[in-house]
Amino acid sequence: MLGKRALLCVSAALVPQAALAADDIQSGLDEIVVTAQKREQNLNDVPISISVVGSAAIEAARAQDLRDISRLVSNFSVQRQGGLDTVFIRGIGGGGRNIGMSGRAGVYVDGVYAGQFASINQDTLSVDRIEVLRGPQGQLFGRNTVSGAVNIVTQKPGDAFSGHVEAGYGNMDLFEISGALNLPLADGVAVRIAGAHRERDGFVRNDVTGTDIDNVNRDSLRGQLHARLGDRLTFDLAADYSRDKANKLLGEPLNDVFGLNPPSLGTDYDVSFNDDPFQDIRVGGVSGTFTHELSDSAELVSISGYRETRWKRRNDLDYIPLDLFVFDFSDRFSQFSQEVRVSFGKGGPLSGVAGVYYFDETAKTHRGVTAGSQVEILPYGFVPGDQAWVKAEIHSQSIAGFASVDWAAAERLTVNLGARYTHERRKLVDYSSLGQAVINVATIPGYSDKRSSDSLDPTIGITYAVSDQANLYAKYARGFKTGGWNIDFISPQVFTDALRFGDETVNAFEAGVKGESADKRVRYALAGFYAIYDDYQIDQFVDLGGGQVSIQLRNAAKVSSWGAEASVEAAPVTGLLLNAGLGYANASFDRFRNGGGPGIDLDGNRAPYAPRLTATAGARYEVPADFVGGTLGFGLNWNYRSKSYRGPENTADQLIDARHLVDARIELAGQDRRWSVALWGRNLFNDRYVDNRIFDFFATQAVEYGEPRTYGVSARIGL
Template identity: 35%
Template sequence: MKAPRFLPQALAAAVAAQMAPWAAAAELEEIVVTAQKRSERLTEVPIAITNFGTENIEQTGVRQLKEVAEFVPNLQISSGTDFSSSVSIRGVGANSRNIGFDTRVGVYLDGVYLGQSPALNQELLDLERIEVLRGPQGTLFGKNTVAGAINMISKRPDDTFGGSLGVEYGNYNSRQLSASLNLPLSDNLFGKVSVNSQQRDGLVENLGTGNDLNEQDGDSYRAQLLYDAGGAFTAHLALDGTDTERLSYTGDAVTDTFGSVPETASPEDNTVAMNLDPREEREIRGAALTLNRDFGNGYSVKSITASRDTEIFYANDVDYSELDLAELAYADSYEQVTQEFQLISPESAAMKYVAGLYFYQQEGNSLRQIKSSELGAMLFYTDPNLPVTTDGTVDTDSYAAFLNGSYDLSERWKLGFGFRYSEETKEVDWRIDGRGSGAFGMATASVQDERTDENFSPTVNLNYSFSDDISGYVKYSNGFKSGGFNLDFISQGDVDAGIDFDKETVDSYEIGLKGTLLDRSLGFNLAVFQSDYTDYQVNQFIDLGDGRTSISIRNAAEVETRGLEAEFTYRPTDRLQFNAAFGLLDAEFADYPGGGANGADVSGNKLPGASDYSVNLAASYYHPLPALGAELLARIDYSFRDDYYNTADNEQFRTLATGDTVQYGWVDDIQLINARLGLESEDGSWTAALWGRNLADEDYLTTTSRDFFGTITHFAGTPRTYGIELGYNF
């Protein structure tokens, strides 16, 4: 682009230099993913996948996995306790607060399954990217993933000495320290250590104790060793750990203990009135050894051997009042070992495939108690000397063989195929002692049982390349989630009826189109889908009235989800980039007679947690500042999530005994604005940034809930937070 002719030559040259970046659209960087166990261009992978790379992680300032959901369409991650973290993709997900019930979305670190709910909300420590895959992924990832998978991929050690230091401070006395060191130990051996420590004061005041709840206090680390014998053989050892201890947040009570009258002890927002502080402690340890051997003829083999241990202690004032009535305490632990073998075919062959074997063994242990005080015993007709206790173990052994591949039918047509055969056995040895439960009628029983589920899950897709930059695909995939056992505070009637539940299966159909346009300045990723679930497992509280609850896991006859995801990235210049993502979703119980309160037919009702649509928008701008030897970055993000229900009954309000109504079973729209303004030196040696989240300070709820005694609670979202971040790289 030429500057106006009447300007002096020197000034004209300066103006032209400034205008040059706006003269023509800039080409997007090519995104490479490893979702199919190979390095492939994102535009050629026949999967609905979102790549959340290093640049996005740094620019958005996300610190924990649950925060990523704000930027990915049709992805929701719960923001309550870490004990019961839940991940949902396309409206389908679950938490595993019950050791006999598994999640539906697998979360992985470098291909290793992280385990159950308490292990899911990880610190995003030294990651290269996060890949979010939608739909069944059994032919690609080890554990049963009927709804999708999230794979966090770390930055591996290399042959360059270097490191980084970071410090952050924000409101609510938020502070974070992070450090990373990459150290070449020899010509073939490289090491890396990354650590992070994060603290924040609580956001919710407990008037009963004077303490603040929903605080953050955690430390995490990752240590890696990489041995590279010239590419023919590599060995990668990774150790990671997380320790958190905090006063947790279990919601603001809006009714009394029994859900009969409005709560009056804590009328202000972000306040509760309990005589005990909810608290949780997590300790997570992981180790993984990945071996790669390239035979020189294009074939290679990979072995991933891993172990993970998760322990969590969780306690709550289950009556949600200032009275000393009852306290609930959980002590759960999971120990797991996984082994995966892969045979990877040559890249240049017309038929490419990854064939593998997978083994998963987990021991889940649980000890849970509800203790009544003397006053509680009088009100509940319970025995204070006999706490209601559940105690037991579930051993899981899972074996699988899988294949995922493609065949080039022609220069443009490609046939994809795969299957997974799984056999999963669960053995349970569990007891419940409800002798002291009084009017609540908890069971007293012991259960020793075993169940085995087998499944063959095929997948097939047809991919067509319209050009080097645009491809489309149609895909069918099948998946399954094994059955299990309802190991919770249940009644004698539940025990007599049988506490096991059947496996669920899903048939998923998808049409996708992805690629780039406008000289590769505009990238797009489109997918239309429908998934049909049979024997869908539902874990819910059933209100029995009079403050009594049944914690039920049953199989709904059929669930259907359908919708669309659209993602766009447009880079009109080297300095400016726009991102947009849209998700449309229709998720419902297609057939679920007797699934609601009092046996109501909830067929046709929407799935809990499923929003009809969501929107994510972002704009980022770079501008050089030669006087400072730096570059300015400005980014703003906007996210919108449509309203959604929290229960299968699709309630919105509950009428209390007093005639008052409270919001229950429904959450209104959520709109959030985040922004970041930062500087980075031209040589990348230092960074400084100001950031803010929920800048409009919107008051919003993330869920409404009914606890065991009938208390209705509201979970408030995080208010406006802001801070400053400094970094040094060497």
């Protein structure tokens, strides 16, 4: 506590109390324009609980990816689940550990769905802003957005030549370099290219191999072309690629695997595996967007997108130095989407958007477990080279029509109406698996199935302008999440009785207020919500006793989520920006019969990875630095999450710790920000916390700790 107080006092002492503002120091809050309803609107006019993180905040917080962004937004997190990243909004999220189940919150890059779990943790390279939309967004964003959506808007090419190069170094041999170049090619034609490389040693050591685990090794590239093809027609071509290749830790073991009493179960940030874990994620895509101004009040937009994701993972399944079992997982997703929409009525009594959407995805998986050279010491009859594997392919096609209309029914009253009708077909092709009865894995020579879903998802709301600066709103929204199949290592009983699972639906209610002060120095938002999820899909490891574990994916529960979130931004004096957010979400099972095994109901238990309380706060202060003709800036961010549980059983061995994380940054910038040097630190007080817990097929319990304190320096030069 003394160290925290000392640091805060030193930071305060470094800030001049009376300084003249430089021309480039911000003196108020900028207007925020969002595309949350697929047309440009002022943030305060959109009847949705939205948090927006702009490029300046992304840079100040050193937010490298979407997981880092979650430290800046309340009631929002990107949670690791056994090596997978999943978005949670208002305590609801998650997805399957296989291709048969997708997540509950959609991530979109410039209007194109980013894909399933492996492509969730998007890089923030060359990003203009990130909009976090809370609550069901099925009306405009489609299926699998029953908890919310994340809308990533990238920086577009401009008409002037510009660019920058930035490099940094930090502890644990962190090295990073990034850059961007904006190049006008002709009148109305420009390109923007950005790239980044980041590497860092791991903070976990494998005592057997000497390898650093949980290291960072990521490359990202983004390119865009913008062309004005006429007075009212523009074309945008965008492409991106990233590769994340690292020794990603699944967890540090807490129990004696197979009862063998290994010589070391590992200590904090220390493991003893005979085989290093490995993960390789390749994500890429290309999109083309035509925008045609039909008139001064109408616009036609066409977005065509193709994306592909490849995910590979290898891990020591026994978590000990012996060569017993190793798993190799490999998934591949390819998708094409086409959206055509018209927005109309800008500034008129009737405005909105309407369109059609088509989506086609092919997902393939091949996952295997192989017995190692020492497996014969186990009393189960295995021999080296024994295998269990599962492979399958799923084709998904979806077509939808949608519309959203705002009707100015009275001088200050607006009625919001919308709906989306979706027809989806899914086909399971050649699902096969091989296993051994002793570990209770079904052997399936080949199985095919198909299913279809139709859903009408309406929304209705009202917005009342209390004044020119404040709006009250209330809304109802419905959404659905498509069903599928449990494509995993499953028991014969699961294959017979519960391979299929059905659609999930949500009915949600929200009311709130948004506004700003007359001098535009304070912006605020408050929202309350209540959502009911029927036929809630859940994926869990169920301990059947006797060393037997069943992987179950089923419609087994009714879940409700209720709570509120509040946020405020303020610019009380020139150069000072303050922000704070508070979120409360009570997400729990209203009904979950036999959820913990036969005869064990989980009614009333909390949903997985659902902290009740989340909070954020930040401050940025800039003052003139006359000795360089620029500015000196100070930034501080704080993030809090209360405890949660990994699984629906809510047992002590599923507890995920509460955490307080503090990040800070000091930056010296030259005139017009032509250059800058920054000193930064993350998790300054080295808070040690459990970030995730693992329970796997062999009943192994493992824990993944959050990253310890990191710090470094970076320098940027403008072109």
